[in-house]
Amino acid sequence: MSAFAALSAANYKASVRDKTTVFFTFAFPLLFLVVFGLIFQGQEVAGSGRGYIDYIAPGVLSWGVGNAALFGIAFTLMQWRNDDLLRLIRMTPTPLTTVLGARYTGALVIGLVQAVLFVGVALLPMFGLRLADSWPLALPVLLLGVTAFLSMGVVVGSRANTPEAVAAIANSIMVPMAFLSGSFLPIDLMPGWLQNLSRALPLRYMNDGISAALTGSGDLATIGLSSAALAGFTLVFGVLAVKTFRWSNNS
């Protein structure tokens, strides 16, 4: 087996055997989707002419995918460094890029499975999401979103030395960002200055791009701008990730 395949298999097994991760990756966002979907069933967001589900489905999807990508890599990096596993990997001829590449591919697959699951549920008649013809364009946005949150996760996982620190840092990034970017509350209901502020956040662009593709809330330009912004965030956090990366806690 190639190193890439073996690492992917190890990642896969470690993930599915960790019930907490499985819950927070799939069930937890689904819970939000179902609860918000049922509360606002059939309702429109005042003044927008769009149903709540058109906001909530792309919003929860983006948040769930971004959250899983960030937490997943941050926890793994912190744990691997604490357990000296990073140093073991460093002592093998397999380059770090292969190791991170396997994680990256795994994160993309998880994001895809999440997307299929969440969209599939939102399409159920009781929630009533209807897909726009542009829905396949959600895929590049999803891919770029996973990439951006993964690079943020590398920074978090390189800085934090304990599981508690990872959880604290990642949550204080993701929870406010989810609310400010309109993942749980339709962005059009927020005051204008908050809407502007949210333009500094990667999740806002992921929401916008996915929503434009899935529900037709925006055009190609919206999707293009979202993709470009996510690529920009990836670049910034990618540089930070390279700068903060550590092979061991004491070097």
Place this chain on the structure above:
Amino acid sequence: MTTTHATETSTPSSAEPTVPAEAAPAVVLNGVRKRYGDLPAVDGVSLTIRRGEFFGILGPNGAGKTTLIEIMEGLRQADAGTVHVLGMPPWPRNAALLPRLGLQTQKSAFFARLTAREHLATVAALYGLPATAADTALRTVGLTSQADQRVGDLSGGQRQRLAIAGALVHQPDLVFLDEPTAALDAQARRDLWQVLRDLKAQGRTIVYTTHHLDEAESLCDRVAIVVAGSVIALDTPHRLVGAAHAPTRVMVPVGQLSTERAQSLPGVVRVTVEGGSVVLETSTAGPTLAAVGDLVGLDEVQTRTATLEDVYLELTGSEPHS
């Protein structure tokens, strides 16, 4: 198997300034230093470890053994001095060297939530090897029956054996083991000795640290005793013991020989009573034993010659422990 072996693909693009790699010693250190802040953890170490040698690094806690071994492995950069491993500098990360080195760190590293076999198969794959290499390594350290157990469920000693298996999975020429026998029970320790002796018999070089001096004495071709970052002695255990002139102890059951009489025997430097024996410490065991034999016979007399532990305690005893 899709990966090609790293050593086949690497072409010697730049000329190595040192001796041809195949003739080079396993490890050559020259004036190696490493500080952590104000603390000189390794303070000017020069030594050569030959191919096929079983080399022990001994010393009190905090002496700098792990730091020294990590510098040899290429996990740490020395502040000063030169390091050559199999003829090549191990720092910066040297991909041509890595498949030939195996290491077990003092803090054992495992992939979370995998079984012992899955973990080793992953490590094997990182070296471009098939999963069968994992089974071989598991058998070598006697973990076959725990192969399907999660790494987190293994006992301390089993985890340690798994870590050692990880160091051997790719059949390296040079194996670094940092306290491999620390958590092992007596039987497992003896089993591991056999594993290590077999490795040596296959021509591999072993560099290892231990706090078990009896073990070092029986396994090592040579040992270096490190105190406060410096090598204060380096030789075969036999010569170290011989050179130390530590006294031999002759033990005679209490009642057969008075302490006053014992004191007057040839070569005796000190007499004590311990655990039901009159203990005669002597610098010349032969004449003392002959005299004891004449007086009380030798049937119930026991002798204990100096061991590496005595030498070690003598050499390290005067140094303050950190």
